[in-house]
Amino acid sequence: MNDVSASSQGSYIPRNAIDHMNPFFYKSHHAHTHHAHSHHRHSANYSYQQPYPDTHHNSVADQEQEFLQTPVPRRLSVQIETTKPSAPSPANSTLSTASTAVSYNTPPATPPLDQSIPKPIEDAVAWCTARARIPTPDGSEYFLHIYENSQDKKEHLAFVFGDAIRSKSLDKVQWNETEMDRAKRGAYTGRLRNTVSEEQQQDMAILSLSAESVIPSSGTISPASPPLVRVHSECFTGEIGHSARCDCGEQLDEAIRLMKAEGSGVVVYLRQEGRGIGLAEKLKAYNLQDLGYDTVMANLMLNHGADERTYEVAQAILEDLGMNDIRLLTNNPDKIEQVEKDSQIKVVERVPMMPKSWEAIEQGMEAEFEVKEGAVENKIVRGKELDKYLKVKVERMRHLIPIPTSMNA
Ligand SMILES: Nc1nc2c(ncn2[C@@H]2O[C@H](COP(=O)(O)OP(=O)(O)OP(=O)(O)O)[C@@H](O)[C@H]2O)c(=O)[nH]1
Numbered sequence: 001m002n003d004v005s006a007s008s009q010g011s012y013i014p015r016n017a018i019d020h021m022n023p024f025f026y027k028s029h030h031a032h033t034h035h036a037h038s039h040h041r042h043s044a045n046y047s048y049q050q051p052y053p054d055t056h057h058n059s060v061a062d063q064e065q066e067f068l069q070t071p072v073p074r075r076l077s078v079q080i081e082t083t084k085p086s087a088p089s090p091a092n093s094t095l096s097t098a099s100t101a102v103s104y105n106t107p108p109a110t111p112p113l114d115q116s117i118p119k120p121i122e123d124a125v126a127w128c129t130a131r132a133r134i135p136t137p138d139g140s141e142y143f144l145h146i147y148e149n150s151q152d153k154k155e156h157l158a159f160v161f162g163d164a165i166r167s168k169s170l171d172k173v174q175w176n177e178t179e180m181d182r183a184k185r186g187a188y189t190g191r192l193r194n195t196v197s198e199e200q201q202q203d204m205a206i207l208s209l210s211a212e213s214v215i216p217s218s219g220t221i222s223p224a225s226p227p228l229v230r231v232h233s234e235c236f237t238g239e240i241g242h243s244a245r246c247d248c249g250e251q252l253d254e255a256i257r258l259m260k261a262e263g264s265g266v267v268v269y270l271r272q273e274g275r276g277i278g279l280a281e282k283l284k285a286y287n288l289q290d291l292g293y294d295t296v297m298a299n300l301m302l303n304h305g306a307d308e309r310t311y312e313v314a315q316a317i318l319e320d321l322g323m324n325d326i327r328l329l330t331n332n333p334d335k336i337e338q339v340e341k342d343s344q345i346k347v348v349e350r351v352p353m354m355p356k357s358w359e360a361i362e363q364g365m366e367a368e369f370e371v372k373e374g375a376v377e378n379k380i381v382r383g384k385e386l387d388k389y390l391k392v393k394v395e396r397m398r399h400l401i402p403i404p405t406s407m408n409a
Helices: 015-019 025-030 033-042 060-068 179-185 248-262 279-290 295-301 312-320 333-340 356-362 384-396
Strands: 094-096 101-103 126-135 141-149 156-161 228-233 265-270 325-329 346-351
Touching (some): 126 156, 126 179, 126 312, 141 248, 156 248, 156 312, 228 248, 248 265, 248 325, 265 312, 279 295, 295 384, 325 333, 356 384
Parallel strands (some): 228 325, 325 346
Antiparallel strands (some): 094 101, 126 141, 156 265
């Protein structure tokens, strides 16, 4: 476990990060992290580990194959040593690709938080502070819910489709509030109607709500089958930035489309950009990906875990929305485990999210599958970078998507 392997070329990768490259490692290891970490904190334990296996002996394809088979930690659970190891010789301190060379010879200045200190176990609580109707271009609509919570300061969101799904915390009557106060924060059933005349629009003193102002709900009250749920993590680049590096925008659109079609469902939109590492760190990871490292390795090289997301807030939001049995839109088995863990929520069905371009390839429709140049209205993505990213998710992050047979050849 603690042996140090020195390679002739390479970067500072803590040996333990390599030893523990197992997607199940975080959970199984958690119980004894304290001992393990306190040990590592006091022993200089860096190694100059090549990010890819020895380039002198294997072909690039062999190296990639070998590397892809190395399981990865869900979160990085090693301590970075405070004692600086002896400096590598210049020859050992360069990561290079055919066209680029990047110096990488200093250990990270800021060690990650000490995850060996057990956090107090407390249940997350989430409460809805505002809700409003959002009409969409095809004439359908949903209610956007904003949540605060006991775990962080971020504004997590829920897109709620259909009138049957209600937020308990939103509907709760607050002390001294008027019907107008409730209407302002979205705590009404049905729809609000425009009953304000043009003259009244200038008069801010009119703060009452008439009976005609609310149109009662005409929708179904209880959905027939367990509702569709998507627990989605923020991806600025994929959802707003038209990036073809990932399928996040396409997945969000598809989840919304399916829920509109069913007339019911919830997208919990978590502000966990970059699998929890944040946008700035994700951009750094993209630079490493441009140098040839995959999405998992790039995170590890930045001293992050492969996936640092947590799902307690999602559970709390789903519980507030009265969810019990759900059909979860995901390819990610880790997400299913995390959403169900110690909660009332049960994933009774996993609804796969097949990437559109892979679906087209599998159906022999690749030629017909077209992404309009500069298209922004639909977020269907395709391309070599997307293919590589998706393959890594299947091979190293346990994602349950069949790789098109033509890509395995
Ligand atoms: N660090 C990092 N994050 C990424 C990268 N590409 C996308 N993301 C983030 O990954 C998250 C989405 O993760 P995915 O793996 O696509 O999906 P998932 O939510 O785990 O699984 P599904 O439910 O099957 O979609 C979002 O927070 C994105 O910002 C990347 O290359 N590096």
